[in-house]
Amino acid sequence: MMTSVFSLGRVLRLSLLSLGAIIFLAPYIFMISAAGKTQSDIFTSSLSLMPAHLAYIENFAKALSRVPMARLLWNGVVVCGLIFFFQVLVAIPCAYAMAKLRFGAARAMMVLVMLGLLVPIHATALPLYVAFDRASLLNSYAALVAPFTISVFAIFMFLQFFRAMPDDLIHAARLDGMSELGIVARVIVPNAWPAVTAFAIFSVVAHWNDLYWSLIVISKQDYATPPLGLMYFRAAEAGDDYGALMAATLIITLPLVAAFLFAQKRFVEGITMTGLKG
Structure with a gap:
């Protein structure tokens, strides 16, 4: 009886998932x-997932020729890579200090981090745009990267992870004569890779798909990110050629899918470990 109930529950869970x-x-x-359909197949009255006439080669050729796809992908890699690097560089020491050091402003800093999570980029877009305009930094990697180099979400996530780390490990490192920076570099960072990998997925996906900020500060294709490049593709020559547009979208989203599948195990491990201790 128990076996049948267990099997029924498992089947139900698998069905819902x-x-x-x-x-x-x-x-x-x-x-x-x-992405593999012709115009006549896309606008037909019947809905079918299988294309009546395969047009993958034609649509992908259009996607690669109408916009500088390689340049768009490279810009996405550079921008996401720089943002992620600076976010981790700032967040790990901050989170370590709040989690393992004792100082008077720790609680106030925690309140500021929580408040920072509530402020969307839309609220600061106008003053940031004016600042970059006056500094002549529009249409540059600096304009795309600088506003996101400090991530309060990263600080909060690493803070939860570091709180779960045993204090004895930190005390042993101090007894060995390590400075606080040495502890961060040689003890904290090597043990923080699951959390770093988990945050990398959040960071890269968010900024790879970000259209709002790049649409504000970028007006030249040389610095266009992948989502902005899709707008150029749509506005330039694609017209109603949705097959080619879907092919271009598929090219842009494939790196994210590949990155997630590659880091899936570490991602799940990092998310699990950041919730061990409040």
């Missing part, structure tokens, strides 16, 4: 389907 996966994957499946 499969349904959720299908719902979340539906837009991506539709994108893959539309």
